[in-house]
Amino acid sequence: MSLTVKKLQVTYNPINEKNTFTNGDVVCGQVTVEVAKDCQLDSLYIKFKGKAEVLWTERHGKTTSVYHSKDKYFSVRQYFIRDKNAKDDKSCVLTNQHSDSYSNVLAPGIHIYPFSFQFPLQNIPSSFKGADGKIVYLLEAKLSRSMRLSKTESTTIDFVAKPDLSPVSGLMTPQHEFKDKKMKLFTSGKVAMDVKLEKSGFFQGEGLKVLLFVKNDSSREIKPKYCIYRKHSFFARGKRRIHTKDLIKEVGAPNPPSTSENVTQILTIPHDVEPSILNCSIIKVEHRLRVYLDVKYDSDPEIKFDIVILPSCQVPDVATAPPAAPGFGYEPFGNPNPQVWGFAAPQAPPAAPQPSDFPPSYGTYAVYPPLNDFSKN
Structure with missing residues (x-):
């Protein structure tokens, strides 16, 4: 097959400098096939899918246990050439209005098949890669020929979920905790601290203000x-x-014995810190603030706050994408019961690509199947 099909390649057009996509954005690209001689295909399609997967092993004596789980968000195909003997697949909808015009016999040379898909407006997690799991969104092209091994090529897409600070999520609610401790061993007396945060949700690059009252x-x-x-x-x-990692550590000015003081400390969230992921059933990325008093020769009293790191708002707005079908809006951050979603095929191609980018016959959008209906993918 390698002598006949010289290349199968999937490429897509970046829409910003960071090459990231968010909810509602349209992914436009092309599948390129290069053949050295006349070649007959059974099928050729591009699949757009999103999934989470975890995998690790543990050793228990002489036994090794494997822990594995998957969570699929969507999987949809756009066929350029479809096997006439293939059964209908409920997980895909043919929406390319020019799909019937593609011949299954390719002449020597390069053949280009444009495609376009839209990310759902629904609440799905951002791309992620960790020690024991990942969340990926990818485009995968598959070329099949009779009596030959199928050829597959894919490319990943960096997806950053659109942030939501609506009151429903509770991320603007202030937090307040108090802690005191009686000293023992080599220290006498008592220490106390009162800590307040103005809210729970913070953007990348934002300053997190800690209001601290210390009584020593x-x-x-x-x-x-x-x-x-x-x-x-x-x-x-x-x-x-579980894997934990300290991201920021800072030390305040010392408090002498028999004193009380109000302190304001600003901790700047790094621009490149990964956002929190709370809407995936098998992978969580959580952040916490730990405020504690360093006491020599004694245990340190501490207070912990759950905080949520949101991606910076410098991402394309959903409004730039073609409108979705009514009733499929973006859900609040962290909704544990997202609704089933889908998209109607728009009547015209998106405005993002220029005429020079694609031939006049580039495709329209694929309609998404219901969630969890991917037994065949």
């Missing part, structure tokens, strides 16, 4: 310390695998 009625100097850390959780077969 002990015999020693104490130092307030701050730490933002990340936790990756992977779930499979009733088990959870």
Whole structure:
């Protein structure tokens, strides 16, 4: 097959400098097939899909246990050439109005097949890659010939979920905790701290303001310390695998014995920190703020806050994409019960590609199947 089919390639057009896509964005691209001589195809299609997957192993004595789980979000195909003997597949809808014009016999040379898909407006998680799991969105082309091995090529797409700070999500709700501790061993007295946060959700690059009141009625100097850390959780077969990492550590000015002080500390969220992922059933990316008092020769009193890191708002707006069918709007961040979604095929091609990018026959949008109906994919 390699002597006849010289190349099968999938490419797509970036829509911004970061080469990221968000909810509602349209992915336009092309499948390129190069053949050295006359070649007859049984089928040729491009698949657009999104999925999460976790995998790890654990050793228990002489036994190795494998923990594996998958979660599929969507899978839809656009056929350029379809096998006439193939059965109908409910997970795909032929919407390319020029699909019937493609010949299944290719002459020597390069053949280009344009496609376009739209990311759902519904709440799906951002792309992710961790130690024991990943969330990927990809385009996969498959070329099949009679009595030959099929040829497959794919490329991944970086998807960043559109942030939502609506009151429904509770991310604008202030947080407040109090903690006191009686000193023991080599320190006498008592220390207390009162910590407030203005909200729970923060964008990449935003300053997180910590309002801290410290009362030091002990015999020693104490130092307030701050730490933002990340936790990756992977779930499979009733088990959870956890990895944590400190992202930011800062130390405040010391508080002498028998003093009280109000402190405001600003912690800047890094621009490149990965956003929180709370809407995936098998992978969680969570963030916490830990505020504690460093006390010599004694355990440190601490307070922890759950915080949510949202992607910066410098991503394309959903309004730039063709409108979706009524009733399929974007759901609040972290909705545990997303509704079944789909998209109607628009009546005209998207405005993003220029005439020079594609031949006049480039395709329209594929209609998505119901969630969890991917037994054949």
